[in-house]
Amino acid sequence: MLKIHAPPNLIKPLLSFDLSFLSSISATLSPLQSARLHRFRLRRTSIRAVVAMSIPKFDSTGQSMPEHVAGNWYSVPGLRLRDHLFMVPLDYKNREASSKISIFAREIVAVGKEEQPMPYLLYLQGGPGFECPRPTEASGWILKACEEFRVRGTGLSTPLTPSSMQQIKSAQKLADYLTHFRADSIVNDAEFIRVRLVPEARPWTVLGQSYGGFCGVTYLSFAPQGLKQVLLTGGIPPIGDGCTADSVYRACFEQIIHQNEKYYKRFPQDIEIVQDIVTFLAESEAGGVPLPSGGILTPRGLQFLGLSGLGSSAGFERLHYMFERAWDPILVPGAPKQISSYFLNTYENWLSFDTNPLYAILHESIYCQGASSRWSAHRVRADHESKFDAIKAAKEGRPVLFTGEMIFPWMFDEVKALRPFKEATQLLAEKEDWPPLYDVTALKNNKVPVAAAVYYEDMYVNFKLVKETASQIAGIRLWITNEYMHSGLRDGGGQVFDHLMGMLNGKMPLF
Numbered sequence: 001m002l003k004i005h006a007p008p009n010l011i012k013p014l015l016s017f018d019l020s021f022l023s024s025i026s027a028t029l030s031p032l033q034s035a036r037l038h039r040f041r042l043r044r045t046s047i048r049a050v051v052a053m054s055i056p057k058f059d060s061t062g063q064s065m066p067e068h069v070a071g072n073w074y075s076v077p078g079l080r081l082r083d084h085l086f087m088v089p090l091d092y093k094n095r096e097a098s099s100k101i102s103i104f105a106r107e108i109v110a111v112g113k114e115e116q117p118m119p120y121l122l123y124l125q126g127g128p129g130f131e132c133p134r135p136t137e138a139s140g141w142i143l144k145a146c147e148e149f150r151v152r153g154t155g156l157s158t159p160l161t162p163s164s165m166q167q168i169k170s171a172q173k174l175a176d177y178l179t180h181f182r183a184d185s186i187v188n189d190a191e192f193i194r195v196r197l198v199p200e201a202r203p204w205t206v207l208g209q210s211y212g213g214f215c216g217v218t219y220l221s222f223a224p225q226g227l228k229q230v231l232l233t234g235g236i237p238p239i240g241d242g243c244t245a246d247s248v249y250r251a252c253f254e255q256i257i258h259q260n261e262k263y264y265k266r267f268p269q270d271i272e273i274v275q276d277i278v279t280f281l282a283e284s285e286a287g288g289v290p291l292p293s294g295g296i297l298t299p300r301g302l303q304f305l306g307l308s309g310l311g312s313s314a315g316f317e318r319l320h321y322m323f324e325r326a327w328d329p330i331l332v333p334g335a336p337k338q339i340s341s342y343f344l345n346t347y348e349n350w351l352s353f354d355t356n357p358l359y360a361i362l363h364e365s366i367y368c369q370g371a372s373s374r375w376s377a378h379r380v381r382a383d384h385e386s387k388f389d390a391i392k393a394a395k396e397g398r399p400v401l402f403t404g405e406m407i408f409p410w411m412f413d414e415v416k417a418l419r420p421f422k423e424a425t426q427l428l429a430e431k432e433d434w435p436p437l438y439d440v441t442a443l444k445n446n447k448v449p450v451a452a453a454v455y456y457e458d459m460y461v462n463f464k465l466v467k468e469t470a471s472q473i474a475g476i477r478l479w480i481t482n483e484y485m486h487s488g489l490r491d492g493g494g495q496v497f498d499h500l501m502g503m504l505n506g507k508m509p510l511f
Contacts, residue, residue: 065085065087065102066087067087068086068196069084069085070083070084070085076135076136076137077137077138078110078139078143078146079111079146080109080111080113081106081109081135083105083106084105084106084107084197085103086103086193086196087102088100088189088192088193089101089188103189105193106135107150108135109150110138110147113146118148118150119202119228120198121150121204121207122194122207123206123207124186124207124208124211124213125210125212127211127359128181128211128363129360129362140493141490141494141497143493143494144494144497144498145497149205161354161355162357162417162418165421171423171424171427172427175425175428178362179431181358181362182365182434183214183218183366184218186218187215190223190226194226202228203228204226204227204228205227205229205230205231206227206229206230206231207230207232207233208230208233209489210486211235213233213235213452213461216230216232216235217237217239217469217473220443220450221439221442221443224446224447228448228449229448229451230449230450231451231452231497232451232453233452233453233500234453234454234458234461234486234487234489236465237367237437237438237461237469238367238465238468239437239438239443239472241369242369242370243364243368243372243373243434245364245367245368245373246379246380248367248376248462249406250383251464251465252406253381253384255404255457255459256306256401256403256404256459257387257401258457259306259310260306260401260402263310263402264399266320267320270323273323274394274399274400275393276394277323277326277339278299278302278390278393279394280337280339281297281302282299288301289338289344291344291348291416292345293348293354293417294416295414295417297339297347298414299390299394300408301415302347303390303400304351304402304411305322305347306403306404309322310402310459311405311460311485312485312486313485313491315485322347322350325342326340327339327340353415353418357417357421360407360411360412360415360418361425363405364376364407364429365434366437369434369436370433370434372429372431375408377406377408381408388401388403404459404460409422409426409429412425443472443473444472444473446473446474447474447475448475449475449504450476451477451500451503452476452478452479452500453488453496453499454466454478454479454480454481455481455482455484456480456481456482457485458485459485463480477503479503
């Protein structure tokens with residue numbers, strides 16, 4: 001375990017940026033404007049939160065918008081909120097020539113602390129491409145953070161939807177545009193806002209969950225001057241040269257198999273149910289059944305339920321109860337057996353690609369530095385096909401194994417919402433000239449206090465790879481636990497946040 005003493009002073013204002021996909025905003029946004037939203041998403045986590053989203057570059061009169069506009073305070077139970085707008089470059093490498101994008105940020109503080117001087121905490125949410133909920137009350141780890149911080153962020157952002165992205169007619173132009181939505185651009189956005197928002201442009205604290213933690217490590221690599229301290233929860237990335245996706249998927253298959261074993265041990269009756277569904281799908285016309293949206297559910301598509309069902313809190317239970325209602329009841333003797341509309345609708349709701357396609361389109365790109373991914377998960381799965389062939393497993397009476405956090409090329413044929421982006425995603429999978437996301441030399445010489453919650457059985461972020469990266473970040477302290485799954489920050493109320501803060505403020509000294 002790597003440990004280091006941290007300064008006793010705490011962080012107060014929380015600036016929260018949700019890197020997932022965004023919630024809802026004006027329908028008048030252009031696809032390019034709404035796309036940037038996914039890059040910078042703020043969450044309600046902390047006292048003052050800033051939520052990022054793209055908005056039009058000009059006001060209703062056609063005048064160019066100022067660099068920063070702040071709104072009025074308003075309320076939800078236990079919190080006071082204020083909205084901010086920032087004009088930022090789309091492409092930071094070509095600032096002068098780049099178009100400008102407006103980012104929306106929501107500031108959140110505990111009631112009565114609106115004018116109190118408090119440090120800022122920037123929250124980076126997981127993803128890429130998933131939204132965080134809008135703040136409705138002071139609860140969970142946000143409530144804990146609001147005791148000391150000013151938080152900025154929460155989901156008023158507009159997602160890149162299948163319909164909005166189709167306004168970009170060229171697959172190459174869409175692929176080129178989406179290259180600006182990785183961790184390097186997110187860090188540039190954060191620094192742009194920090195120097196304009198934080199008094200005297202002082203460093204702030206960053207809290208990164210999952211992919212947000214990946215962005216936190218990018219921040220440590222390229223802009224450590226903006227950081228006071230960093231908290232990571234389930235989000236320490238592999239930092240090797242090239243594309244690290246292959247090493248990620250090779251390492252994760254072992255944990256995925258273990259999670260499948262645990263699931264079927266908990267719910268042994270589901271072995272036969274899943275086998276029956278796979279057989280039914282395989283024997284159906286076209287090798288699957290139509291989904292309500294117009295896609296098709298196939299045996300390999302069914303296995304994708306493991307993404308949410310095997311790795312998050314209460315995922316086992318939700319998956320089991322879904323299979324309880326897999327079949328329509330037979331009301332008339334002799335009626336044909338069929339999968340229920342409840343099951344098909346629930347399946348599509350679990351995928352969420354109709355509202356959040358960015359997760360699938362950019363998923364493997366987040367691992368690339370100077371090399372292409374070439375559909376890494378698809379290639380690595382081929383090495384394990386003897387275990388993950390669903391149809392063969394059903395025929396042989398073996399449990400059908402679900403897959404984990406992996407995106408496959410066939411999904412862009414079977415999932416209707418993803419079909420329009422098959423060509424653009426292929427271009428991203430083949431792209432080799434990805435810029436660097438991490439600087440190992442800078443990390444080895446890191447001076448910023450860092451504390452990380454590492455979940456021993458995390459299905460999404462492999463424990464072995466986490467230890468390899470942590471060994472190259474100077475001064476990092478690890479809290480290794482199997483009490484929580486990947487969603488520990490959300491599930492643990494304020495406990496995970498409080499524990500990490502204690503590691504940095506001296507309440508949990510080195511021993």
